[in-house]
Amino acid sequence: MMELSQKLAVLARLEAYLGGKSTEAEQESLDLAKRRAFAHNGWFTPEFTDLAIANICKYYLDPAALKAWVEQYPGFGKPAARKKVGIVAAGNIPLVGFHDWLAGFLSGHEIWIKLSSKDNVLLPHIFEKIAEWAPEAAQDTVVAEMLKNCDAYIATGSNNSARYFNYYFAKYPHIIRRNRTSAAVLTGGETPEELGALADDVMLYFGLGCRNVTKVYVPEGYDFTPLLTALKKYGRLADHHKYKNNYDYNLALYLLNLSPYQTNDSLLLHENESLFSPLSVLHYGFYRDRTELETQLRENPDLQCLVGRGAVPFGQAQYPSLTDYADGVDTAAFLASL
Template sequence: MMELSQKLTALQRLGAYMSGQGTEEERETLQEVKQRAYVQNGWFTPEFIDLAIRNICQYYLDKAQLEQWLDKYPGFGQPARQKKVGIVAAGNIPLVGFHDWLTGFLSGHEVRIKLSSKDNVLLPHLLNKLQEWYPGAAAYTSVQDMLKDCDAYIATGSNNSARYFNYYFAKYPHIIRRNRTSVAILQGNETREELEALADDVMLYFGLGCRNVTKVYVPEGYTFGPLLEAFTKYAYMADHNKYKNNFDYNLALFLLNTTPCLTNDSILLQENESIFSPISVLHYGYYSNREELEAQLRENEDLQCLVAKDAIPFGQAQKPSLNDYADGVDTAAFLRSL
């Protein structure tokens, strides 16, 4: 069995490995694994895999931040009885299930994780390295194709799969997550730097994450020129075949349906009531009263993040901390309660 302090030490070594501080052989091995992940899933470009790893190392595996986070949960990591926790991970962005695994690993429970076929290369490799260095870690995590006989479940998926999860896991303690997305509110006086940071919130990971901004609210009379200009920093995405296919498809739909839209040839802006938008499309809507808008958004269960000057800062949506729980449900508190 591993003490919590030993697990923290193991995580520091894992973070060093992920950030390229290992031996030359280890760095080469990690590069090969990242390339395999990209070959398997074309959305997982080397750029975005590296970004996901950097954010994990900086925001999840920093020792001081981990210790500060754990201080919020007295007794965490020392359950009276070890339970089997099944985790159904998503696969929309690289290593998206890392936070759930990390929380489960530190909780002291046995984690059984079922990975998405879209993201089943990176995490197994990291778990194997951890167990290679610390054989005792194997008692806390296993990757499984099917989750059976667990005492509790954490499952992330679409709205459709969430209905099935709720049915199958109803009699067990559970956290069920479904589709969510994020929005931004602009005042109309944003600087070029702020708009380029907003472009990060929209375009990173091709917009596939629940923390990606898929709709912006702008004041009446807003001029979109500066916004479209700021988004040209991601003009290179038009060279990515999967993204370009989505862009061409959505542009064709708009043209066929004579739907008004704005574009800079790499993203499409469409006025639409929905806060969800397809890949390569950013929805927008107008507002006249900021307080009324925020009140409406707070009641929207589909909202993950609100990006604005006085909320989550522009450019920070894809940099969640240990305290930023998906769907706002405290995973650590849930695991401690088992």
Template sequence: MDISQKIAALVRLGQYLDPADKAGKDELEAVKQRAFEQNGWFTPEFIDLALANISRYYLDGNALRTWLDQYPNAGSPATVKEVGIVAAGNIPLVGFHDWLCGFLSGHKVRLKLSGKDEVLMKHILAKLAEWYPETAALTSVEEMLKNCDAYIATGSNNSARYFHYYFAKYPHIIRKNRTSTAVLTGTETEEELEALAADVMVYFGLGCRNVTKVYVPENYNFEPLLQALRKYEHLIDHNKYKNNYDYNLALLLLNNNYYMSSGSLLMQENPSLFSPLSVLHYEFYTDILALHAELRANDEVQCIVGRGGVAFGAAQQPSLSDYADGVDTMAFLTGL
């Protein structure tokens, strides 16, 4: 397949995945249900959100062509390599962008899916092969990735150490734990705070682009933010999430720590960027310029939400050129 044929295939895939159009998609609806049954964190609400974002931001024909214009070698490498991709499984189809880059680069993709997130991606690959049989030879799903020419691996800080050990002698991109923050000024509108609530709460806060800590000025009034977060009170009805909420609430009470609650999210003053599931950390600042400089220099920060950074509500809507860890995946692949 040449690059234009691949783009046409991806545009058709985007139309198929778009949850706004459910007509004639009984098979996809059944697959989404299976994905939820396999992983209780993948609720229908959040699967649809992931599919909508992929369809809108990754699989639009014009966006794909504009993005690929930056990579003249995309689709026609001098030598076709075998690229092993180890995908994470924290949110639905979290490894889709890596696969997309591999597919469009012209290399062969060997994909190791997480057991937490394999149903949706396997269906996507099967659907492409049904429409375009030639795609079947371009991606293989494997349990072990041996003897690849290059690797892209995403995991925890602990697994990253193993990836570095095993893949050190090959060209590689290895990603570790990251999270996102928000910097507030206290002048945010009700609409901005509601958008921020989505950045915090969608996918239960499990993504690296989810905000796990907010920085606020001294004497900040938290009530409008807590009110905005109440939009997601229904998440407390999710058994897995409620177990985390109850556990963290018990810890705060036992330690006699001050906290606030929106009804489904606990807020605690804490210097750590990473917060437990169902908890949002906050910290007061005095110099916003110094804070932004510090956060931009921190390699654990995926994105900074707020005025002057990622727009409120857009943290989970990355574009094709918003690369994880800021490493240009497509440049890496086309440069092999």
């Protein structure tokens, strides 16, 4: 088994590789993997795959941040008993399962990972490169179609699959994640710069991530014109055929049902009680007491993060750090406890 120091050294090389600081031949290899990922999944555009990789390099693979992170967990990397940990990875945005794998890899346990069919190119490529640089690392990560006889599980999926996971993994130590989404609370006094940053929270990755804002709460009498204008920053997404199909479909539903909506020709605004909105739609709701609203939202089990003044800053929802754990459950502490 690799020592923790050896793993950190391999991850430093991975940061150089993903960050464009390696050889020309290696960069061609990475570029090919990104093209294959896009060909396999049309939502993984070069723009958003590059963003996901840049965020991994900056927030997950920074050597100082990694060292500080693992030092929070005594014995991390040297478990008293090495366990077989099964990870069921999501695939809604590029490399979304990387953090779970990273925690598992550094924990010292043997990681068996079932990839989403939507994201089964980029992670295997990373595993192959690591095994190329450090052959002994191949013993620490196994890509599998079935996760049987594991000692613990980390599984991410829909509400339906979460019920399935809870049933089958009940007798094992586990982390089970279900659907979550994010919301923003606006005061009406936001600057154009803040609204432009909010557009990132809404539209990056086409809005497919659990950290994407799918609903905004606004005060009564709110003027939506500045918000719609700011959201035009991502008007180019309407040129993406998959996204445009969703936009046209939802627009047709509102027209047929005589349901009020607003649009900037690339995103639909629709008043709805649900936190979850369809792709290409941003829900909104009105509030009277901001403090009361934010208290209710923070207690809502469907909420991943709250964006706004006094919460996650506008424009930062899609830039989680190593300690911004999905569903607020400390993955590293879970692995260290096994």
